[in-house]
Amino acid sequence: MSYPRAGEPRPAALPPDKRTVGQLVAESIKLYGERFWAVIPLGLPFVGLDIAGLHRSVADQTLLLWAFGPVLTAAYVYASTLSLPERPSRHVLLSAYVAGLVIFLPFPILVRLYVLPGVALFGLVGLAVPAAVVERLGVRAALRRGWQLGRADTVHAIGGMATLAIVYGVSRYALFVLLHSQGSQAQNVAAVLADLVLSPLLFVGATLLYVDQAARVPKE
DSSP, X not given: OOOOOTTSOOOOOOOGGGOOHHHHHHHHHHHHHHTHHHHGGGXXXXXXXXXXXXXXXXXXXXXXXXXXXXXXXXXXXXXXXXXXXXXXXXHHHHHHHHHHHHHHTTHHHHHHHOHHHHHHHHHHTTTHHHHHHHXXXXXXXXXXXXXXXXXXXXXXXXXXXXXXXXXXXXXXHHHHHHTTTSOHHHHHHHHHHHXXXXXXXXXXHHHHHHHHHHHHSOOO
8 A cells, every 4th residue: 555755645535425434534624624713612512511520420420411411412503504505594403403402312321331322322313413404304304314324334324423432532531641740630621621622523523424424325
C-alpha cells in the first residue's frame, strides 16, 4: 500500500455508500474544522453535565443524564440542521426532538449496564433524528426510518457510533494522562475543556453516519 507524500493531495473520499468507519471519522473531523464556530456550542450540554455531576455517585450521575436528556437531544437536532441549505420548519424540528427524546429514554440505563448497548441503541435507531430533520418526517415515521437506516448496514451503523465514542473517550482520557501529576482541580478543568472541544464530534459524526446509511438503504 502506498501513501501520499507530504504536499501531495489526499485521495478523494469514497462516496457515502462505500465510506468506511475510518473515513467517517476523518470526514467528521473535517466538517468540524470547517464549521468550528457553528459546531462548538454542541459541547455545552456535556460541559453542564460535567459540572453538575462533579463528585456525585453513579446513581446521581445516571439521574443527571436523564435530566440533561432534553438538552442533549436539542443539540443533536441542531447538529442535524448544520448541513442543510435552509432551516427546517418548527414542526419538523419538534418531530425530530420528540423522536430523539423517545430514543434517549433508555440510554442512561443501557450505558450504565455496559457502554456498548447504549452505543448500539443510537446506531440502530438514533439516526431517526437527522432523518426527521432532513426528510421532514413526523415522529412515528422518523422512528421507523431510523430503524430502517440502522438495519441498512448494521455493522457500519453500530461500528461508526462506537468508533466515534472511542475517539472521543480516548482523546478525553489523554488530557487526564497529561495532567496526572496536577491537582484534582486541574483535572476537573481538563474534563470540562475536553468535553467542550471533543464532544461535538459525536453529534457531527452521527449526522454524517445518517448520510452513509441513507445511501445504503436498498432501492425499492
